[in-house]
Amino acid sequence: MRIKKPITTGSLIAIGLSIGSLFTEINAAETAFESKEPNKEEHKDNQHARHHPEKKMMEGMCGGNMRMDMKGMVMYENKDKLPKDCPEISEDITIEVKAGVKYAKQYPGTVFGFNEHQWQVKPCSRITVEFTNDDDIRHQWMIHGLPKYLYPKGMFHIEVNGPGKKTGTFIVPSSHFTYLVHCDIAQHMEKGMKAQLKVGNGRGDLPSIPGISAPKFADSFSTAK
Ligand SMILES: [Cu+2]
Structure with missing residues (x-):
């Protein structure tokens, strides 16, 4: 006891x-x-x-690294912070991207598209994306897989609500890699708004990039029994 x-x-x-x-x-x-x-x-x-800590987080996002107005937004832009593995910016490059249903016409089975579905840049490039939406609906140019210590959720993102243009800049690290770019509005990627950004030699092709790669799982419309 x-x-x-x-x-x-x-x-x-x-x-x-x-x-x-x-x-x-x-x-x-x-x-x-x-x-x-x-x-x-x-x-x-x-x-x-x-x-209300949760509210502060949202305000931080708006005030911190997001430019937004009635026409759209640019989120997690980075014009000057170098990735750890980059001693300097290797080159400044501007890519003009257009989004709309008319860019899907040449790819059967798609509804939405970008004017180009692949871009290639040097490691440690600073890339300015001039993103034009030619449709009356929202479209996005969203890239994934960037270093999270520079880009929250590893993302950089431009969105344009209807006809118009927004411009934003980000810096890629030095590794050779293939980044996914897409429009995240429901069904837009599945219906053709999928692209890739290759840094250096890239790391292969992603599946289902219109005009570049086949889908991972092909659709089957067979009626045979
Ligand atoms: Cu879209």
């Missing part, structure tokens, strides 16, 4: 004192935290963020 040590008045006082000093520290920290905020709006934001 275990014998519990009785709590003495002395130890209660000690606990009380340490709790007390903890509160003093918290108050001091809060005062320091608040006094660091000369801007009233910022102060309000921080107060708000402490109670």
Whole structure:
């Protein structure tokens, strides 16, 4: 049988004192935290963020690295932060991308398309994408697999809501790789808005790129029984 040590008045006082000093520290920290905020709006934001951390994250995304207006948006743009493996920018390149149903006509079975479905750039290039939407619906130019320490979720993304143009810039790392580019609106990639960006020699072709590669699993419309 275990014998519990009785709590003495002395130890209660000690606990009380340490709790007390903890509160003093918290108050001091809060005062320091608040006094660091000369801007009233910022102060309000921080107060708000402490109670609603999820909201702060969303605001961070909007204020942080997203340009958005009625016409569309550019998200996670990076004009000057070098990937760790790049000593410098190897070249500045601009690609003009057009999106629309008319670019799908030459590829049977597709509905949507880009004017080109493949681009090739040098390792460590800084790429400016001039993205034009020729349709009356939303389209995106979204690339995946970029380094996450520079691009949240490994993504850079331009979106244009209907006819118009948006321009954004990002920097690729040095490894030879094939990046997926697509439009993420439901069914647009499946119906042809899929492309690839090869850095250096790339790393093979992705499946189902219109005009470039066959699908991984071909459709079968056989009626034979
Ligand atoms: Cu689209």
